[in-house]
Amino acid sequence: MKLIGSSTSPYVRKVRIVMAEKKLDYRFDEESPWTQDSKVSESNPLGKVPCLVMEGGEAVFDSRVIVEYLDTLSPVGKLIPSTGRERVEVKTWESLADGVIDAGVLARLEATWPDRKESERSQAWIDRQTGKIRLGLAAMSRGLGDKPYCSGIHMSLSDIAVGCALAWLAFRFPEIDWRTDYPNLARLHDKLMQRASFAETQPR
Template identity: 90%
Template sequence: MKLIGSSTSPYVRKVRIVMAEKKLDYRFAEESPWADDSQVSASNPLGKVPCLVMEGGEAVFDSRVIVEYLDTLSPVGKLIPSTGRERAEVKTWEALADGVIDAGVLARMEVTWQHRKESERSQAWIDRQFGKIRSGLSAMSQGLGEKPYCSGIHLSLSDIAVGCALGWLAFRFPEIEWRDDYPNLARLHDKLALRPSFVDTQPPAA
């Protein structure tokens, strides 16, 4: 399998961590969808990463779809419950974490996208996205409480998704002081950061 993606993308990092935790072999192809010469659209018509290319050439895209597929490939380290309320809980945690990232990406693009003039940038839009980030962090903290992991006592996709969201915020928005505001999230992040799967996928220095 070949995974196409950027090492700075939190969605790509989520997939890479799942592959590491599941002990799956793959080749990582570094590719930025924003580069002028990007070839991502050759595999994903939406031009987005991550994109998983199978041995037969067919592609699977969207990080949530990819990680769900990957979890079925090996019984090692089951990350998503098969059915029922437990499964819905883990997928909701993933949606919450991805939603925080989505808001952050929209805010960042409003500021940094080179094809938008300064006069076209909307501070109201940026503020709205930051409001979503704050609400998401509050919900994460409340849901985690004093539990060792988001969905109980074992590592699951919930924790991987949240860890990627927190790590990306620290990487792209260091001014958001979530560590001070939510010490339980800081403890979870620090614990996850020690796992080889997180260490090996740490985004490069900006």
């Protein structure tokens, strides 16, 4: 399998961590969808990463679709419950974490996209997206509480998604001091960073 994506993308990182935890072999092709010579759209018509190209050449895209597929490939380290409320809980955590990232990406593009003039940027839009980030962080902290992991006593996709969101915020939005505001999220992130899958994919 070949994974196409950028090492700074939190969505790509989520897939890379799942692959490491599942002990799956793959080739990582570093490719940014934002460069003029990007070839991402050759595999994903939407021009987005991550994109997983399988042995037969078929492409799978959207990180949520990819990680769900990857979790079925090996019994090692099951990350998503098969059925029931436990499955819904894990997928809801993933949606929350991805939603925080989505809001951050929208705020960052509004503020920095070079194809937009300064007069065209909307501070109200940036503030709206930043507000979603802050509400999302508060919801993560409440949901985690004093538990060792987001969805119980074992690491799951919930924690991988949250860990990727937290690290990306620290990377792109250092002014949002979630470590001070939410010590339980900081403890979870520090625990996850002790795993090779997290340490070796940290955005820089």
